[in-house]
Amino acid sequence: MKRLILDKIRVFYLFCVFFVFLFVVYAHASIVSEVEVKGLSSIQKDELLYLLGIQVGENIDSDIVRKGIKRAFLKGIFDDISVSAEDGERVKVFVLVKEKDSVRKISVSGQHDVSTKKIREIFPIKEGQYLSCEPFERAIDELKKELSFLGFPHADITMRTVRLKSPYKVDIKLEVNTGIPEIIKRIDINGPEEIKSVMKLTARSIFNRSILKKDLDRIRAYYKKKDYFKPLISDPIFKDGILSFSVNPGKQLKINISGNSSISDRRLLRELPFSEAEDFNDDILQEALSRLLHVYYTEGYAFAQIAPVVSEKNNIINVNFFIFEGPVVEVGRISFSGNTIKENELKEIMSLKEGKIYNSEILDSDRDALKDFYNALGYLDVYVEEIQTVYDGSNEKMDIYVTLNEGKKTLISE
The missing domain is CATH 3.10.20.310 (membrane protein fhac)
Known part of the structure; x- marks a missing residue:
């Protein structure tokens, strides 16, 4: 059962009371003689007055002040701003502000199999953040969603805020009980058996979807390193503790270089575009020839020639580059x-x-x-x-x- 405990700021955040009051009674020639500001904490008085368009010794204009209030709200730290002034040629201006609360610290307690650091990381409210008028239930629901993604779909979370002596400062206290995790009983892969050795997830692991995503990336990288093109991986299915998906490694490219005595295979292979293109066709082969010849030309082999011979069998593409280097010119x-x-x-x-x-x-x-x-x-x-x-x-x-x-x-x- 979810339980949410809040202190006095609960009323404000649940109902998001937002009220801006501007009441200025003065003649157009009224000059500001003094400004009194109350409720300000996060910024300097001079900065607020600059935003509001109010300056001692200058005329006060209601339109400018209204625009200034809108400008001040753009800083994202105010809940309420009111400005008032007395009638007369030289007037005293009163500015009353209410700032949003900001989070000083988030502490985590309870029985949780996810680290405190990770919980703070996935919790949508951060330390130093100004609290908006959105209900805290949304933040709790988001945290539950993230914990479910990590393999804990039955997490129970309670949250309360503690107001501090410092103005507009609160601490958030989370109690997180992750509950019983989802456990992988078996992994069924329709594809090469070697794939399991690449994965971090195994049978009896917690079904952590974040790790699964990285595992799928590792599988793609594994086959790319072995010169396979665009391996196809189906969407994984997890049901009744069984994780299943299929993998088709795709076509594999095997390259052989012969006839090069002055420039190493390693240097020439670095120039080939097949890995970055993740494909093989006539245009990419022509690009490969241009890059290899460029290497030779820059080294002075003006008469270098390269002949590619391509064959394909059983999803394996064999490319042999026969090189005639010629003399250095x-x-x-x-x-x-x-x-x-x-x-x-x-x-x-x-x-x-x-x-x-x-x-x-x-x-x-x-x-x-x-x-x-x-x-x-x-x-x-x-x-x-x-x-x-x-x-x-x-x-x-x-x-x-x-x-x-x-x-x-x-x-x-x-």
Whole structure:
């Protein structure tokens, strides 16, 4: 039987009495001579008056004060604000506020098989929180729901508040008796037997749905690590102490790399997109080839070639990457034609450098860099007509010939 014990704040929270009274009788020219504030605890007087739009020595305006009261309520700490003033040219303003109670401490007692820390964590009201006008029964129902999720559907909870000497401060005392838990008698899995070794839940465990959710995530991660694609897990059913669900691991991808002597399997496998895509198709295979070639190009293997061979049998996809690495190529001579700017200046702009690793993927960015350089100098119609590469196999160097059409230079007169 649920029992709820509250002190004097019970009336306020059950009925949520909310009343704002604003009674200001003054002429439009009334000036605030003094402000008296009562009932304020959580914020400074100056901050409240700023929110209300009231300032000593300034005119008081009822419309501004009404808007100020609405603004003050947005802080979420007030239950009631009233403002009144006497008639006259210089008036004394009276501000009376009632703040919401805030929770100093939540203590937990009773016979419970869930830790006090966990109960505080799943209880919707937190220490330091301002209490709203919602009935406490809702918080208790939410706590019961969370305990049921953890395997304790028969929990009994009582709650009471204790008002402290400090204004608007209360302690909440919970008595929690978790009762008899739901116990797993048997786990039936339609799928590979190895799955049970991945799970934390076992027969004779409390049926904790939070742990079950993590177990299902562990099963997915287990098969993903073994290069399976999107394992299918049915919605678990728990009835009469028996937990049952089915698992279909899906298709498995097996990758083999051969012909690579300069770059390790481990580094190349890190580049493959299959795990992040959790799928296999022609587009993803093409992306894999591009990534592998990028690794080789950045290391100077300008003539690297990769041939994939794919076969599938019994839900196992075998992919063999046959690699021809070729030689490491360096940049030979870089020369320009059609230029009036010195070659050394143009070479400084390019990322490819003579005597350094050659990477064909950088040619386009070097083309753009040259164009930007010319544009900055006023050659707005510059055009890189051609970048020709010639390989010299005798010394494994790639010569680069750049043909430019500078166009006219635009001069800005003063």
